[in-house]
């Protein structure tokens with residue numbers, strides 16, 4: 182039984198799974214935390230990956246390994262392959278003005294947004310790599326001048342696993358390339374003109390591999406591995422974490438995945454590329470050769486973390502409190518823009534609490550409002566996805582937040598549709614492992630793995646929750662400068 186490994190280098194932590202390549206059975210796993218903040222030295226991801234791999238029992242017996250990673254992060258390398266500055270992550274909003282500039286330069290307004298949606302599948306927002314490069318050019322010109330290559334978190338980790346063999350060896354895949362702002366999912370080509378427009382020069386970019394094309398071999402020395410493994414362990418192309426999650430849950434036509442991690446994402450696997458000039462839906466590519474129209478919010482599981490901290494309770498108690506309050510929380514609405522927001526595009530916004538009365542000033546009402554507010558942002562994302570032609574025959578709920586019973590039970594009330602919840606698991610790492618199995622075993626499609634027994638959560642829709650939220654979300658303050 183050949184084994185394969187999958188890595189999820191996500192915002193908060195690194196997770197590694199080792200699975201049977203043919204059946205998908207879980208053999209062993211490990212995890213390690215990432216540092217907090219929206220600017221992170223990539224070496225911290227490397228150390229976390231090493232620790233998670235060690236906890237998972239090493240990689241010397243696997244046939245292939247693939248890395249799934251948080252999307253968009255700007256990893257700049259100099260001529261010698263050294264990291265130029267800490268990476269700016271997808272949730273770092275300092276490049277909001279840069280996003281506006283890029284849209285203006287393309288004609289501004291509807292014209293500018295349509296240009297970018299047609300050229301790259303998505304309208305620039307602060308999350309995308311291109312806007313971070315523009316920020317670098319404006320604010321750190323000396324660093325910008327040193328950039329010889331730019332890549333993404335998963336590209337860099339794959340390259341490190343290969344032994345960092347020179348900038349020409351950088352590899353990526355369609356899924357992650359589609360979040361840069363300088364690659365077109367429609368043509369499958371880089372738009373180096375747009376990269377140059379953003380940064381003022383054309384650094385090297387990773388070669389974009391096909392869905393099951395190997396990125397090289399693991400250098401056993403880098404993980405203190407068995408030297409006998411040299412040249413034997415294949416590296417998969419890897420992909421962005423959402424594309425990996427789609428592979429991990431086996432999403433197909435008619436499925437919409439809602440992932441509640443640090444980010445909240447709502448996405449579908451599609452046969453045709455999306456180009457939404459409103460900017461709500463990003464027309465990404467997936468990890469199988471298809472497309473991944475996606476809506477992303479900056480505020481998801483951490484809204485629950487923050488509310489639990491505010492109330493001085495743990496996450497389970499927060500969930501119990503939320504379920505003890507009535508649907509709609511008696512009119513209390515939490516607008517959850519704790520990190521600014523990406524969808525809607527309000528990078529400077531802060532959160533707000535509306536509808537406080539003596540009656541709603543209870544821990545239970547606040548807990549309920551937090552869960553509902555977070556889900557309302559995702560429900561708006563679902564509507565935007567449906568407006569772009571996606572079908573939602575089934576909604577699959579994953580991510581750390583899906584471990585909350587309150588989230589699972591309140592989601593159908595807010596979405597107005599039942600949700601399907603696979604067993605708790607690491608679906609990004611699983612998707613990366615499934616990609617690795619595809620690379621190791623070959624074939625036209627990835628091997629068929631079962632996710633196990635899913636649970637269905639159904640409930641009567643409570644439209645009043647979203648109606649009240651829709652009147653509240655615009656009424657927030659921007660953060661103090």
Ligand SMILES: Nc1ncnc2c1ncn2[C@@H]1O[C@H](COP(=O)(O)OP(=O)(O)O)[C@@H](O)[C@H]1O
Nearest residue numbers: 191192193194442443482496580581582584585
């Ligand atoms: N039982 C739970 N109830 C609510 N949230 C949970 C629970 N367990 C984990 N989480 C949330 O999961 C989040 C991490 O999710 P994860 O999908 O691993 O994030 P990321 O991929 O962005 O690093 C944490 O912010 C935490 O609040």
Ligand SMILES: O=C(CO)[C@@H](O)[C@H](O)COP(=O)(O)O
Nearest residue numbers: 191192251252271442443444
């Ligand atoms: O920016 C996006 C998608 O466009 C985020 O989904 C990141 O990919 C981070 O994901 P998590 O760490 O929250 O899973």
